[in-house]
């Protein structure tokens with residue numbers, strides 16, 4: 001009986017550890033840029049005002065790629081201040 005309880009608690013521990021560890025949020029955010037290269041801003045919203053003037057194709061890249069790889073900055077409409085330019 002005791003052994004059984006021990007086994008259960010070990011199982012429980014294992015499970016609670018398993019729940020704990022993969023906490024990393026690897027949620028990948030994608031952003032939009034105007035053209036394959038040459039863009040200076042990236043956009044979360046494909047229908048953003050800042051993209052209205054884009055005459056090239058829109059390209060979807062990961063946020064990491066846009067920031068670290070292409071050194072783009074977030075567009076003025078979406079920088080969280082909500083005051084356009």
Ligand SMILES: [Zn+2]
Pocket residue numbers: 042043044045048049050051075076077078
């Ligand atoms: Zn934008």
